[in-house]
Amino acid sequence: MPVVFSFVMNVWEVIMARKSAVAPVILLGLGKVGRALVNLVIAGRDQLEERRGIMIRLLGVADSTGAFVNPDGLTDPELGYILSSKSEGGTISELPGSLSLGEITAVLRPGTIVVDATASETTSPMLIAALANGCGVVLANKRPLVLPWEEAKVFYTHPCAGYEATVGAGLPVISTLRALLDTGDRITAIDGLVSGTLGYLLSEVEDGTPYSVALSRAHASGYTEPDPRDDLSGMDVARKGVILARTAGWPLELDDLPVTPLYPPELAALPVQEFMRAAARLDEEYARKAAQARSEGKALRYLVRVSPTGGEVGLTAVDQGSALARLHGAENAVVIKSEFYREIPLSVCGPGAGPRVTASGVLKDITEIAIELRKEKG
């Protein structure tokens, strides 16, 4: 196309003039994901600056006991010192130079990005206040997102809030749903296999391992919560279902998703060790269910399925030919049907758990929000 420019060509001038913007970040929570994020930031800082023009500066980090703060940005030695203490089971309050938790707000300014990598029920008011004051918010913590819709709404609608890591860890699940809606699509249904732990468990049962044996292995390897019923209850899957539904534009509540747990009510009140022993009673039932599914050409999966009118969480026999049947082990998948993807759905598959890929989802959000917040280059 022979189109001629009427203004002067100076190919690299504009590119070279782009200065990097500082993205000040405060991190709440120094569990596995929080620590992986700090490591990712240290290792990937230069790459991110070169690629996206964003310079991440960690101004403060906090666990539930205290905070470390440096208005100029915590240095790598400071961060290394904090991380190694935490990895060895220490708390921030034990470290010389730490401040009380409240002091972390001293470095909050409009433009700061607050990352919630806790599992706390109580961070929500602080995060909402941060958004209201021109900060960005990134959630790895699902709990604020499943509060009643009127309270949680701001996290789904504010342009400076992100929560990619809450479903599928680093897989592009939330960003894909958002992009579909941004481009005028209408989502009609989402099926998700979003628990690596339960995926692993059912894969083992499918391969002939007794339920209780597979469960003990997962428990011993640290793949389950300390009380494995926290996974088996399906509540974490239901939370992810609510997050998927709300992202798709359906303001469902947790109560709208009936959940069938992977253990019967009579085992709910037992102490953990007794529960683990009692689980052997379930071996036959699950082996039978797996055999039945196989005889029908199907595979047993623990799924969340949501649509505009509600959803459900539980064991489902899916066709062997489907994307969900093909998964094994801890692999996650989210299958999206929409107006654009009506006959053949859009699906995203891969490992949906692990500190590093989860931290990578958090870092992706930080980058997008830093670009959204950037008004002038510093």
Added chain:
Amino acid sequence: MPVVFSFVMNVWEVIMARKSAVAPVILLGLGKVGRALVNLVIAGRDQLEERRGIMIRLLGVADSTGAFVNPDGLTDPELGYILSSKSEGGTISELPGSLSLGEITAVLRPGTIVVDATASETTSPMLIAALANGCGVVLANKRPLVLPWEEAKVFYTHPCAGYEATVGAGLPVISTLRALLDTGDRITAIDGLVSGTLGYLLSEVEDGTPYSVALSRAHASGYTEPDPRDDLSGMDVARKGVILARTAGWPLELDDLPVTPLYPPELAALPVQEFMRAAARLDEEYARKAAQARSEGKALRYLVRVSPTGGEVGLTAVDQGSALARLHGAENAVVIKSEFYREIPLSVCGPGAGPRVTASGVLKDITEIAIELRKEKG
């Protein structure tokens, strides 16, 4: 976490103060994708403004014969009039009020986003000049992206250039690769089934349809190029392979990807109709290949595979258990292995062709670049 804010809380004030930013767009090419984009913009404009604060304004549209330009934005009736003429096979130059093609540059200003939805070989200098002058560039056209690396480099590295729609149409393929690299990951290999046409053809052969019959059907339905050898040659798949590789950080050239076409060299020079008849000679060979793959527990797929050192394009027998074997019909899939996704890869699957999903990929890029370009709210 009992953190108290030291500055005043005013939840909605900041949100409400966010004004929408106008994103002026110029569209080159009014084929199926260009027209689908105009329709998406008209239908989804309000949704995009509400969700992302971006108001798309089409200042000009052009085909290879001429342009329509309105510095205040083309009105919906103007756009409807142009689209309906184009759908009926007309050209812009025939329409009263059209300008010569060159006139479209009259409305180009820094901040304008130029969309290349042509299949032209010659738009590259104009696009590079646009980037150099503070414009954004969105490519649905693969050709500028497979020019020698030194020329094409700017499209891969400039923060205001996007090309999501060139591989997998609306599927989040490019954005996923970019996000992995942004967050410090290192890609190690990419396998792609990125031709819906060849996917359909091989699915049919797998199901027992003779190669020549499946080809005739695809040709008659308009799924192939007018000369189906343009698909069967594998060159379009190779172009997508180069785009994937370069996005992953490997500056490969087209020559680095040996391509095995889906027809033998002796049929290369025949006229189209003769080639279609001669294709029956290949039926037995492809039926045999499919049977052989099946007997080994595999499925025949036409794949591009790239890694840091090179790649190849051709027919491959993949394990029945793999993500690529499960696909049927026109479905696309891209499977990414990286440092973060080492044992279980990250895969994105779904329809990878069609005007609407392709236009949706273009619109996603426009939105991201508009946010990148936005410095002050209008």
